[in-house]
Amino acid sequence: MIELPVEFVSRVKREFKDGARAFLDSYDRQPYKAIRVNTLKITPEKFKEISPFALSPVKWEPNGFYVSEEKAGKTVFHAAGLYYVQEPSAMSAAPLLNVQPGEKVLDLCSAPGGKGTQLAQALKGEGLIVLNEIDYSRAKILARNVERLGIKNAVVTCASPEKIAKAFEGYFDKVLVDAPCSGEGMFLKEPNAVTEWSEKNVELCAIRQKGILECAQKVLKPDGLMVYSTCTFAPQEDELQVENFLKEFPDFSLIEQHKLLPHEVMGEGHFVALLQKSNCGENECKVRAIRPNAPLKKVAPYRDFERRNLKTKFDNLHIVGDELYFLPDNCPQLDGLQVLRAGVPLGEFKGERFEPSHSLAMCLKACETNCIDVDENTAINYLRGLTFDCEENKSGWCLVTYFGYSLGWCKAVNGTAKNHLPKGIRI
Numbered sequence: 001m002i003e004l005p006v007e008f009v010s011r012v013k014r015e016f017k018d019g020a021r022a023f024l025d026s027y028d029r030q031p032y033k034a035i036r037v038n039t040l041k042i043t044p045e046k047f048k049e050i051s052p053f054a055l056s057p058v059k060w061e062p063n064g065f066y067v068s069e070e071k072a073g074k075t076v077f078h079a080a081g082l083y084y085v086q087e088p089s090a091m092s093a094a095p096l097l098n099v100q101p102g103e104k105v106l107d108l109c110s111a112p113g114g115k116g117t118q119l120a121q122a123l124k125g126e127g128l129i130v131l132n133e134i135d136y137s138r139a140k141i142l143a144r145n146v147e148r149l150g151i152k153n154a155v156v157t158c159a160s161p162e163k164i165a166k167a168f169e170g171y172f173d174k175v176l177v178d179a180p181c182s183g184e185g186m187f188l189k190e191p192n193a194v195t196e197w198s199e200k201n202v203e204l205c206a207i208r209q210k211g212i213l214e215c216a217q218k219v220l221k222p223d224g225l226m227v228y229s230t231c232t233f234a235p236q237e238d239e240l241q242v243e244n245f246l247k248e249f250p251d252f253s254l255i256e257q258h259k260l261l262p263h264e265v266m267g268e269g270h271f272v273a274l275l276q277k278s279n280c281g282e283n284e285c286k287v288r289a290i291r292p293n294a295p296l297k298k299v300a301p302y303r304d305f306e307r308r309n310l311k312t313k314f315d316n317l318h319i320v321g322d323e324l325y326f327l328p329d330n331c332p333q334l335d336g337l338q339v340l341r342a343g344v345p346l347g348e349f350k351g352e353r354f355e356p357s358h359s360l361a362m363c364l365k366a367c368e369t370n371c372i373d374v375d376e377n378t379a380i381n382y383l384r385g386l387t388f389d390c391e392e393n394k395s396g397w398c399l400v401t402y403f404g405y406s407l408g409w410c411k412a413v414n415g416t417a418k419n420h421l422p423k424g425i426r427i
Contacts, residue, residue: 007199038083111138127153130154147358174227176227184234185262210241225255238259252277256273323345358408361408362406372401384427390412
C-alpha cells in the first residue's frame, strides 16, 4: 500500500466512517488501465477483431475497454489513432453531456485531451469543438492528440478561462469543466500526486475552481448543459463547490451528480455533476464566424495536389502565412486568443509547390488517396523515421497504412518510400 498523507487518511475516516477501511484498502491493488476506441476511425466491433490485447468493457462508456497491456500507448494501432489510452473513471464525465452532431462544444481545461476527444467523437465530425488549455506545453500535447485521432472540426486554444469567457459569451451548447484539482483520485496511478497533496492545496484548488466555473457559465447558451468534474474526493472541490456555484448562479440547476469511488468501481475515482442553465432570454450571441480567405489563384498549388492525390475535396480553405487550413463550418473568430490549431492544417506552400501535412494524413481514409499498406515490422521502422522498399509502380505522395489505417505520408520514388513522418513524433 502506498503511504498516504496522514491528514488525508484522517479526513477519509471522518467522511466515510464504516466504508473508510474498504476505501483505503483499494490502494493495495494495481491501477486499472483502459483504452477508448476512436470511432472517428474504427468501430469497437472492428477493433475487437484486430486488437493486439484482450478487451473488457467499461460500463459507462460504450467505446471504453479495460486492458492489462502495460504499454498500450506503444502499439502501431495507437500511432494510427485507433484508440486513446484513458483512465476508466475519467470516461464517466463526457457522456453526461449527451453531445449531438452539429452542436458547439467547449472543453475548457482540456489537456491532454481524453475527455475533449471523447466529446469530439460524439460530434461525429459535425459542429464544432473548442479544446482549451492554459498551459502552452500541455496545449501542444493536446493538439498532437487531436491530430493523431484525425479530428477535423476542432479548434485548440491556449488561453485563460477569462479570455475564453470574453471571446465566446453565450456561444456554446455544451461545456465541460474538468477542473484542475488536488488529484486525490490519482494517488494510485501517479505517485507525485501524493507528495504534492496538502490541505492547503485543496483549498487553493477550490478557489481556482470557483473562478473557472464563473468563466464557464458565461459561455453557455440558455438551456445549455455544463458538466463539472474532478479527479478528487475533497468535498470543497466537489459537492460543496457545486452547492456554492448554484447559490451564486441561481439560473443554473443541478440535474445529477455522481462520485465514483475506487472501492466501489473499477477505476481510480471521479466526481461529476451535470448542470443546466435556464432559458433566461439573453441577447443573441455576438460571436461571428471567420470568412475563409483563400482565393482561387493562391490555392492553385493545393488544388493541383488535391487533383493528383486525393479522392476527397476540402473547402472552407483559409491561409495563414504559408500554411493552408481547412476550417470547420462557421468557425468562430478567434481574435485575441493563442490558437494552436483550427480545423485541419492541410499543409504548406513552398513557392509554387504544396507539401501536405501530417494532420491531413491522419484525417484521410485509405480509400481517399494513394496508399502503401505495410506489415508490422515495416510500420515500426516507418515510425522510427526509416525509408522502406515499395512497388515500382508507386510514385509521388502516398499514405503509409497499417491494416488500412493511416500512419503518415511517404513519397515513393523508383521503388523507395521516402519517410515524411515529422521528426517530433518519431519513436
